[in-house]
Amino acid sequence: MANSASAPKPRRLSRRDSSLGDKIFDICNYVLLTCLMIVTLYPFLNTLAVSLNAASDSIKGGIHLLPRDFSLENYKYVFRENTIFTATTISVLRTVIGTIVTVFASAMVAYTISRPEYVLRKFITIAFIITMYINGGLIPNYLLIRDLGLINNFWVYILPGIIGVFNLIIIRSFIEQLPESVIESARIDGAGDFRTFFNIVFPLCLPVLATVALFTAVYQWNSWFDVFLYNSSNVELSTLQYELQKILQNSNTTSSAESAFANSANGSAIKVSPLSIRATMTIVAAVPMIIIYPFLQKYFVKGMTVGGVKG
Amino acid sequence: MEKNTALAASTMTPKPQPTGLRLFLKRLVQQRMLVLMSVPFVVWLFIFKYVPVWGWTIAFQDYQPALPFKDQKWVGFHHFDALFSEDRFLIALRNTLAMSGINLVLGFVTAITLALLLNEVRKVAFKRVVQTVSYLPHFISWVVAAGIIQTTLAPDGIINELLKWFGAIDKGQEYLFLGKAEWFWGIFGASSVWKDVGWNTIVYLAAITSIDPAQYEAAEMDGAGRLRRMWYITLPGIRPVIIVLLIMNIGYLLESGFEPQYLLGNGMNVDYSENIDIFVLKYGLQQFNFPLATAAGMFKTVVSFVLLFSANHLAKRMGQDRLF
Numbered sequence: 217m218a219n220s221a222s223a224p225k226p227r228r229l230s231r232r233d234s235s236l237g238d239k240i241f242d243i244c245n246y247v248l249l250t251c252l253m254i255v256t257l258y259p260f261l262n263t264l265a266v267s268l269n270a271a272s273d274s275i276k277g278g279i280h281l282l283p284r285d286f287s288l289e290n291y292k293y294v295f296r297e298n299t300i301f302t303a304t305t306i307s308v309l310r311t312v313i314g315t316i317v318t319v320f321a322s323a324m325v326a327y328t329i330s331r332p333e334y335v336l337r338k339f340i341t342i343a344f345i346i347t348m349y350i351n352g353g354l355i356p357n358y359l360l361i362r363d364l365g366l367i368n369n370f371w372v373y374i375l376p377g378i379i380g381v382f383n384l385i386i387i388r389s390f391i392e393q394l395p396e397s398v399i400e401s402a403r404i405d406g407a408g409d410f411r412t413f414f415n416i417v418f419p420l421c422l423p424v425l426a427t428v429a430l431f432t433a434v435y436q437w438n439s440w441f442d443v444f445l446y447n448s449s450n451v452e453l454s455t456l457q458y459e460l461q462k463i464l465q466n467s468n469t470t471s472s473a474e475s476a477f478a479n480s481a482n483g484s485a486i487k488v489s490p491l492s493i494r495a496t497m498t499i500v501a502a503v504p505m506i507i508i509y510p511f512l513q514k515y516f517v518k519g520m521t522v523g524g525v526k527g
Numbered sequence: 528m529e530k531n532t533a534l535a536a537s538t539m540t541p542k543p544q545p546t547g548l549r550l551f552l553k554r555l556v557q558q559r560m561l562v563l564m565s566v567p568f569v570v571w572l573f574i575f576k577y578v579p580v581w582g583w584t585i586a587f588q589d590y591q592p593a594l595p596f597k598d599q600k601w602v603g604f605h606h607f608d609a610l611f612s613e614d615r616f617l618i619a620l621r622n623t624l625a626m627s628g629i630n631l632v633l634g635f636v637t638a639i640t641l642a643l644l645l646n647e648v649r650k651v652a653f654k655r656v657v658q659t660v661s662y663l664p665h666f667i668s669w670v671v672a673a674g675i676i677q678t679t680l681a682p683d684g685i686i687n688e689l690l691k692w693f694g695a696i697d698k699g700q701e702y703l704f705l706g707k708a709e710w711f712w713g714i715f716g717a718s719s720v721w722k723d724v725g726w727n728t729i730v731y732l733a734a735i736t737s738i739d740p741a742q743y744e745a746a747e748m749d750g751a752g753r754l755r756r757m758w759y760i761t762l763p764g765i766r767p768v769i770i771v772l773l774i775m776n777i778g779y780l781l782e783s784g785f786e787p788q789y790l791l792g793n794g795m796n797v798d799y800s801e802n803i804d805i806f807v808l809k810y811g812l813q814q815f816n817f818p819l820a821t822a823a824g825m826f827k828t829v830v831s832f833v834l835l836f837s838a839n840h841l842a843k844r845m846g847q848d849r850l851f
Contacts, residue, residue, distance in 0.1 A: 241753045245644055246653070252641070253660045256721065259675040260663075262685065266678070277683035321568060328565040335554045340565055343572060349832050352579020353824025354804070355811045360579050376575050379568060409560035438668030441786070445812070461670045464677065464790060491678075498674035505666045510659055516666075517729055 260506075266495035267291070271488045274495075290496040293488045299451055300459060300500070307437060307455040310373040314436040319429050321378050323421055326387035327413045348381050361446055368450045373442060377435075383428045390424040391417060427515050437505060460497045466490070586822040606822040616823060619806040622712075622799060627783035629716040631776055637720050638727035639769065643757050645728060646735050661725025669722075669786035676718050676791060680704040705791060711799040715787055730772065731765055738764035771842050778838030781831045803827050 261281050266274050267290055269283035278284075294300055329337050352360070357376075366372040398420065402412040418425075440457035447453040509516075555562060586607070589600040610616050641661070648654040664672065679685055682701040690696045704714060742760050751759065785804040792800035801809075803823060811820030 235752075237752050241647070242649075245647055249644060249648065249653075249657045253657060256660050256664060256725070258685065259679050263675055263678055278688075280685075324564050325568050328561045331561060334558055334561050334565075335551060336562065336565065336569075340569055343569060347572065347576040349835055350580060350828060351576065352582050353821065353828055354807045355585065355817050355821045355824060356579035356582020358812065359582055359585075359817075360575070364574075375571075378571060409558075410564060413564070434666055438670075440668065440670050457668050457670045460674060461790070464670065464674055494674055495678065498671050498678075502667045502671040506663065509663065509666045513659060513662065516662075 260502075263495045263498050266492060267499045269492070271492035274492050275489055290488060290492045291500075294493065294496050294500065299454060300456070300497075302452055303454045303456045303459045304500075306370070306453055307457070310370070310439075310455065311433050311436040314374050314377070315429050315432045317374055317378055318380070318383070318432045319425050322380070322383045322428060323387055323418055323425060324413060325379060326384050327391055327417050328409075329384075330388050330391040331409070344379070344381050344384055358445065367446050368453065369447070370453055372446045373436070373439070376442075380432075383431075387421060387424055387428065390421055394420055423518075427518055430512055430515050434505065456497075456501045460494075460501045463490070463494050463497055583821060583825050585818050586825050588818060590818045592817070602818075606818045607826070610819060610822050610826065613819075615801070616803075616806055618798060619801050619803050619823075622788075623781055623783045623802040625712055626715055626788070626802060627780050629712055630719050630783065631773075631780075633716045633720055634723065634727060635769070635773065635776075637724045639731060639762075639765075641724055642728040642731035642735065642765075643761055645732060646761060647753060647757065658725065658728075661728070663725070664722040665726035667722075669790055672718065672722055673787065673790035676714075676721075677705070680714070703795075705793060706795040708796040708799045711791075711796040714791065715800070718787055718791070719784075730768060734765040734768040735761060767845070771845060774838045774842045774845070778835035779831070780834055781827050 258281075262279070265279050265281055265283045268286060268288070269279050269290075270285040270287040271290060273279075273285040325340070328334055329341050331337065351357075361367060361372060361376070366375065394417070398416060399412055402416045407415065438457060440455065440461045443453070443455050443458035444461065448458070584596075584599075587601055587603060589602050589605075591599065645654055645657060648657070681687070682703060686704065687696070687701040690702070691698060696702070704710060738761065742764075743756055746756050746760055781803065783802050783804075785802070788800045788802050789805055789808075792805065804827075807820045807824045807827075810816045810823070
């Protein structure tokens with residue numbers, strides 16, 4: 217959508233376009249936008265450079281865009297720890313399972329509330345929409361999860377968030393735009409509601425479901441608060457984001473001077489420092505998103521404009 | 528609720544039909560497949576979204592975790608009185624309002640400006656690159672963002688280095704940015720802009736595409752330059768979208784976010800970083816004062832509800848049905 221926005225106006229070939237004022241404007245605009253790109257990208261590249269630099273050298277500071285003393289030692293160290301392997305597995309598992317469950321369940325419920333003849337249609341729609349406005353809040357939710365026995369349980373990552381109202385509404389709108397004849401003809405062939413949904417409607421909804429899947433996957437991958445709240449006493453259920461959060465929390469309390477000292481106390485053969493570990497973990501936690509995102513950008517943008525304001 | 532639907536169905540059907548409830552049940556049986564596909568998720572919704580609202584009763588009790596519900600002692604609005612005479616809560620409320628206010632103003636101004644600038648770029652490839660780069664931080668978690676921000680603001684981070692380079696500070700005078708409490712709101716605002724400014728342009732760029740190109744041509748005939756066309760055509764063209772988004776965002780005034788404040792907050796800036804959500808977390812799950820924390824959470828939800836509802840109503844009256 218935003219990509220097609222790149223040609224909002226037909227090309228104007230008047231004389232004024234090449235006037236001096238326009239040229240100055242263009243130059244300023246390009247400079248400003250280039251600055252924006254630098255400000256956006258520099259912190260990422262800097263973190264990457266620190267993660268690829270030998271820890272003993274990074275402490276001296278002054279690393280910018282390129283590693284000064286290239287080394288993969290930080291990554292080796294991070295992945296030598298068993299917890300990071302477990303955490304990666306759990307992160308991947310919750311992302312995959314959470315996305316599949318959310319997409320399937322949201323599509324199914326959206327289908328039922330898109331059927332005009334369904335007697336519970338209005339009741340279900342309203343019941344979902346009310347939850348957009350009212351939620352119990354942290355403490356009652358915590359007590360509920362505890363009473364359900366979901367503390368220290370993998371399913372606490374999946375169950376509480378199966379269906380989001382926003383997803384439900386955009387899928388329903390999409391289904392309602394499908395030609396009714398498609399569903400009718402399935403009915404005439406004798407398909408029940410589930411078969412109509414699964415064989416006909418679900419495949420036709422793939423464009424909007426792709427968007428929902430992507431948003432869900434990003435949400436699942438990036439979550440750490442539920443780990444902190446419910447599963448923090450079980451390392452086996454930790455995720456990459458939560459492991460990174462723990463590192464940040466630690467480095468928040470110790471100043472970098474102290475940590476440098478703590479390391480130099482270990483003798484001259486220091487391999488790692490909190491600074492380097494933090495940078496390395498940041499990259500490990502961020503890289504999957506950064507890699508897949510440019511390829512899937514158009515689906516994300518579509519999702520924003522499907523549910524967003526019509527201009 | 529089901530009875531209401533049944534009633535509605537019965538009033539709509541002519542007299543000779545079976546009674547409302549029986550008709551309703553008959554149709555329910557006919558539509559058992561749809562029921563089977565949706566009702567389990569209604570049960571899920573009830574458990575995970577409605578049962579916690581019942582937990583609000585804790586805010587009115589002298590809650591003892593070990594006791595069953597019927598044995599709890601009711602104390603009326605006692606915890607709310609305590610809440611509003613609690614200094615930490617008032618500070619948290621101030622911080623919440625300040626940070627969401629900053630976010631609102633800064634977020635809008637920067638996103639609209641960037642959208643206008645992007646719209647003026649004629650090299651399609653350059654525009655795509657800027658868009659891809661500026662959307663990027665939206666997809667990383669706040670944990671990763673906080674890691675990056677901490678590195679950037681560290682005493683040996685790039686900001687301090689730039690300040691030294693410009694001669695604003697000398698070596699050894701590096702700022703501990705996250706240790707300066709009164710700077711926290713600014714750091715929070717800048718971080719939020721860094722993370723989301725690109726992403727927030729999407730809606731505006733989509734709105735700009737619907738502006739009639741003839742308007743630009745006419746303005747050009749009249750001799751309007753680029754800046755004037757931006758100011759007199761593009762900006763008024765997206766005004767309805769701006770107004771609706773503004774109204775909607777006012778509905779989220781008490782939702783200043785949780786993650787950035789929690790992740791960037793520390794003992795030194797707590798007086799400026801602690802918002803209502805963090806207050807609830809601290810009092811509830813770290814000090815186990817469930818009633819007070821529930822009261823704070825309930826206050827937030829109720830005020831948000833009123834704000835959101837009025838905002839939606841207002842947005843609807845302005846002719847835009849963003850939300851149902």
